[in-house]
Amino acid sequence: MNAETKISNELKGFYKLSQVQRIGFGSGDLAQNLIYQTVSMYLLIFYTNVFGISAAAAGVMFLVVRIVDVIWDPIVGAFVDKSNPKMGKYRSYLILGGVPLTGFAILCFWNGFSGSLLYAYITYVGLSMLYTLINVPYGALNASLTRDTDEITKLTAVRMFMANLGGLAVGYGVPIVVQHFSPDGKINSKESGEAWFITMTIYAVVGLAMLIFCYTQTRERVVMNEKETENVKVSDLWTEFKHNGPLRVLAFFFITAFAMMAIGNSAGSYYMIYNVQAPDMLPYFMALGSIPAFIFMPLVPAIKRAIGKKQMFYVFLTIAIAGMAMLYIISVVPALKTQIWLVLVAQFVKSTGVIVATGYMWALVPEVISYGEHATGKRISGIVNALTGIFYKAGMALGGIVPGLVLAYVGFDKDNTTVQSAFAEQGILWLVAIIPALLLIVAMFVISKYELEDDLIDKINLEIEARHKN
Known part of the structure; x- marks a missing residue:
């Protein structure tokens, strides 16, 4: 490909991304996995063994949250397509949603209202809705960076590398951190409640830092204008x-x-x-x-x-x-x-x-x-x-x-x-x-x-x- 064709393609939306930009975008998935994977792997055992609600009640709650997601996801999708925040059409939600998501993730693993099903519902439903408010525009951000299929392949490879780094940090690291802070060295006892709160605070704050980094390294370049999306x-x-x-x-x-x-x-x-x-x-x-x-x-x-x-x-x-x-x-x-x-x-x-x-x-x-x-x-x-x-x-x-x-x-x-x-x-x-x-x-x-x-x-x-x- 000669220089003239390369410049022409750049102008047509086939943008090239630097490795720092790819890592920056991938850090958004790492951040989400630090929270989402912790919830997926450990929230149930926290609810039953530490927080003190029955497995059956927790199971019903998980089903209710999925039903809420089915209703909420398309609403968020239409909203982000139609809206054009000054901080960026899609990347702005990394900050606007990331800050409250961090708070709700920490509250989900706090046992101050131990045994309260209402508290569990409020914090978990809130967490799930805020996660969608980040995850849907983050996915859309992927398609807004470039049209170049080779670049998208490279971007996806880096993204999945980073996402699995987050998964590894959670799968292997969370039990070790909880055991370290737990007075009895266990992850599934009433006494480990404060350890879970500290651990989730660490992971959520690190996740927020990664979301901010993702925000600074990305920019939407392939999007429709306001007139084209006003009827979405x-x-x-x-x-x-x-x-x-x-x-x-x-x-x-x-x-x-x-x-x-x-x-x-x-x-x-x-x-x-x-x-x-x-x-x-x-x-x-x-x-x-x-x-x-x-x-x-x-x-x-x-x-x-x-x-x-x-x-x-x-x-x-x-x-x-x-x-x-x-x-x-x-x-x-x-x-x-x-x-x-x-x-x-x-x-x-x-x-x-x-x-x-x-x-x-x-x-x-x-x-x-x-x-x-x-x-x-x-x-x-x-x-x-x-x-x-x-x-x-x-x-x-x-x-x-x-x-x-x-x-x-x-x-x-x-x-x-x-x-x-x-x-x-x-x-x-x-x-x-x-x-x-x-x-x-x-x-x-x-x-x-x-x-x-x-x-x-x-x-x-x-x-x-x-x-x-x-």
């Missing part, structure tokens, strides 16, 4: 879903992918404690759920250039299924079951496939936004990200329901902390390997229907920019 409304979400075929494909991929991750993650601790009988190795097993990101996500742009986008999905979804098959075989062969290193290798293989495939799917969101803009003339990034948010939360909700149903079916004994029946162990293995593998096969079929190859999306983006120029 919530019903555009369903109109967009109806007419945007690639968006429908991506939405159903999100459901299967997030259901798979939620089921596998929730079953991991049961698997290491009861099937492998090595609870002391649980932190390492869980850490391997994030570590492959630091090795393979930086290689994604090169891999995509070498084999193509869709083929990359096929390869890494197959790797994930192979890792799950390894876990299953190791678990049913007595001679292999005692070899912990084999379990860890299988977890690494599985996580490698899952991280790359599910990480790269975020790079497709700007593509379906451009596809919709090409067809309708509206670049409603907030609406599209609200819709993908609904579907990934639907997948997470499904992933939260299935493990409980399976464990109930196989007669899991919650009072036994060391051993389960052979049938219960089999049920845990279904959750770790069989059900996630089946969902990945469905995901592979779904992604096969995705038609936006790089040359087509580049053509679409060039045509859009040509329209604006005229």
Whole structure:
């Protein structure tokens, strides 16, 4: 590409980003994971063991929050598309939403009103609504930085690297910090309440600092003007879903992918404690759920250039299924079951496939936004990200329901902390390997229907920019 073409493309929206800008954008996902992953992994045990409400009441609350999300997400999507704050169309919410989100995250892990279901509802619903107020515009910000597909691939690779860094800091770090501040050295006792409050304060404040850094390093450059977005409304979400075929494909991929991750993650601790009988190795097993990101996500742009986008999905979804098959075989062969290193290798293989495939799917969101803009003339990034948010939360909700149903079916004994029946162990293995593998096969079929190859999306983006120029 000669210099003249390069300058021309820059003017047409195909902007190049520096590595600092990519890291700055990715720090926003790191920040959100410091809060969201802490809530996802540990809020339930805090509510039941520290705050003092029943598991059933907490379960109902989690369902209510997901219902609120379904209503709230499209409202936020339409609002951010229609609004044009002076601090930035999308990035302003990193600050405007980040400050109150920090406060609500800390309050969620404060047991000053111990046992109060009303307090728990107010703080958790507030936290979830404020998280959406950041997450939806943050997703839209991704599509506003550039139209260049190679740049979006690099941006997504850095973003997923940073997101998994946040996940690792939470999965491995939170229990250690809580134990450090807890007077009895435990994370699941009444006495650990203050330790949880201190820990969440640390993580939330660091998260806010990351959101501020993200704000300083990003700038919206591919957005519609006020006149073009003044008629955006919530019903555009369903109109967009109806007419945007690639968006429908991506939405159903999100459901299967997030259901798979939620089921596998929730079953991991049961698997290491009861099937492998090595609870002391649980932190390492869980850490391997994030570590492959630091090795393979930086290689994604090169891999995509070498084999193509869709083929990359096929390869890494197959790797994930192979890792799950390894876990299953190791678990049913007595001679292999005692070899912990084999379990860890299988977890690494599985996580490698899952991280790359599910990480790269975020790079497709700007593509379906451009596809919709090409067809309708509206670049409603907030609406599209609200819709993908609904579907990934639907997948997470499904992933939260299935493990409980399976464990109930196989007669899991919650009072036994060391051993389960052979049938219960089999049920845990279904959750770790069989059900996630089946969902990945469905995901592979779904992604096969995705038609936006790089040359087509580049053509679409060039045509859009040509329209604006005229």
